[in-house]
Amino acid sequence: MHCQTLVLGAGIVGVSTALHLQARGRNVVLLDRQAPGNGTSHGNAGLIERASVIPYSFPRDISKLLRYGLNQQSDVRYSLKHLPKAAGWLLQYWQHSSPKGLAAATRAMLPLVQRCVVEHDELATPAGMGALIQGDGWVEAFNDEAAFAKARHDAEGLAEYQLNYRVLDRQQMHALEPGLHSDIVGGLHWLDPKTVSDPGGLTRGYAELFQQRGGTFVLGDALSLCQHNGQWQVDSEQGVICAEEAVIALGPQAPALFEPLGYRIPLAIKRGYHMHYAALPGTHLHHPVLDPIGGYVLAPMVGGIRLTTGIEFADSDDPLNEIQLRRCEALARRFYPLGERLDAEPWLGRRPCLPDMCPVIGPAPEHPGLWFNFGHAHHGLTLGPVCGRLLAEMMTGATPFTDPTPYRADRFQ
């Protein structure tokens, strides 16, 4: 099989990239080792996070660091044996999280974040996926007056970004989400984001649109990629596929392909879990609710109320560890009345993260015809469509809608 462009990885990033290349006239084959939308893109919290204009940085507050050092927190947990391996990456992350570094990351990410909702809308409507997307934002809830006051202050500090949000007192919070525990003293309702009630289903819907428009999806192993007679070649269940150009969009698994090609890009994994819970009779969760202190989200999904956890630093292949989920579940039950667990075991996902909090989008410097699109960290669902557009514009010689320099692959050399 011959095609112009081979996109490796059918998560939200690869599927969106394939659609944008196709829209610009490329004949595209999309390859994954499983059906689309079953990697990290399956299990996230479903936030199209237009309000996260400041990237998720390494904490620099000493008291917070000391608390994390005890490894008893619900929002961040680490495996002791993993720490020595992660130390170099964590140091880089800490350095990039300085006020100057974070300001640079914020500037770099803003053009992407600003377009995230509109880019999803442009795909969701023709894909017929509108029913999976809700337009009423998400809620940050507090059961502590001091934390609520700090959050209001922090939100005021974001004035230059012109985000739309409402400050809700106790009564307004309970009017918005009647099921919330009476301890909740208030919250912030972020209005710009949209939310998705089945992120994996949305990714599959986009993949179906790609196929309806004439694209081909094949099962195969991206690690078989090699160069042959000036073309890129990969083995698939439908035989060998040759292409003039290839895109690596393998999310957390991208290093398995770019490292043997000689690239030293510091991509690390922040693991995270989810579990679904039944709604108790007479209760209905209307919006995703973030407990910023506990570091988890409760999101209404087609499969039940999904609790997603914060960060776990552990080896990518370590067995799943329920400690963090149990800690979050205990806190969540004090926020909202959850019924029984619905999944036999927790889902484990891996956020693909770069220490400067920006993804890698652009050409592979040493391999003509090879392109990268990975490392979208905490916001890959948010950024998939907009980053798909950016890479497609770069590959087809169109003027990119924003300067792609901050995302170049050689920035760590």
Ligand SMILES: Cc1cc2nc3c(=O)[nH]c(=O)nc-3n(C[C@H](O)[C@H](O)[C@H](O)COP(=O)(O)OP(=O)(O)OC[C@H]3O[C@@H](n4cnc5c(N)ncnc54)[C@H](O)[C@@H]3O)c2cc1C
């Ligand atoms: C708990 C949790 C909550 C999150 N919440 C949010 C949120 O609310 N909003 C948000 O924007 N983001 C969120 N994220 C982050 C988001 O889910 C990821 O950034 C995003 O899914 C990454 O997409 P991707 O396409 O790069 O990777 P993936 O979805 O992992 O796709 C990579 C694909 O590559 C395929 N692949 C890998 N290796 C091979 C191979 N050798 N051959 C063939 N195929 C291969 C995989 O099968 C997979 O389909 C969350 C993440 C976690 C873990």
